[in-house]
Amino acid sequence: MNFLIIKALHIIAVVTWFAGLFYMPRLFVYFAEANEKSPEEKKILQNQFKIMQRRLWFGITWPSAIAVLVFGMMLAVQFWPLSDHPWLVVKIAFVAGLYAYFIFLDGIFRDQQKDVISFSPMALRVINEISTIFLVAIVFLVVLKNVLSMVFGIVGLLVFIAMLMAGIKIYKNIREKNNT
Numbered sequence: 077m078n079f080l081i082i083k084a085l086h087i088i089a090v091v092t093w094f095a096g097l098f099y100m101p102r103l104f105v106y107f108a109e110a111n112e113k114s115p116e117e118k119k120i121l122q123n124q125f126k127i128m129q130r131r132l133w134f135g136i137t138w139p140s141a142i143a144v145l146v147f148g149m150m151l152a153v154q155f156w157p158l159s160d161h162p163w164l165v166v167k168i169a170f171v172a173g174l175y176a177y178f179i180f181l182d183g184i185f186r187d188q189q190k191d192v193i194s195f196s197p198m199a200l201r202v203i204n205e206i207s208t209i210f211l212v213a214i215v216f217l218v219v220l221k222n223v224l225s226m227v228f229g230i231v232g233l234l235v236f237i238a239m240l241m242a243g244i245k246i247y248k249n250i251r252e253k254n255n256t
Contacts, residue, residue: 082150089143094211096137097174100181101204103129107188108197126189133185141178167217174210198248205240212236 103125110121148171155161158168184203187194195203213233 077150079151079154082147086144086147086151089140089147092136093140093144094207096132096140097178097181097207098204100129100132100137100185101200101207103132104181104184104188104195105197105200105204108193108195108200111193122191129185129188133182137178141175145175161221163217163221167214170210170213170217174207174214177206177210198244201247202241202244205244208240209233209237 107122107125107129110118110125112118113121152158152164152168155164158165181203184194184200213230216232
């Protein structure tokens, strides 16, 4: 198969995978927040969120994760030996971390499908931002393809994470203030 076709399919799979990685934790937050509603509301909302989670997880997120892996491996052979492309080695390490995060989300998904809430809504909001951190790191590595730029990218990523955490904290304080 043509390299550019594989690359296009890989990018499409990445976009759809990230759509699932961005939205699924939001559904986790909504499911956990529904736990604070009246018993009738809670049941209706959580049942609806479970349906939405299953459709997203098995209809989009899992198939996309598999496609990313398959097309990514097909692309990686074009860069053999990997030692000649240090940026790609670091990218693959970040992608491995992203798959570990994906499996972590799968655990939360399976818990919530059994009506088990393992994390507070606030913790789930923080978990929701992890995929953004991976996305920023991976895109910068792919675009810059430079070890020195990776160092600046990692520093920038750390600043981005700090800003993200500050934003979450500010949001939490605003929500708490408005609820009192």
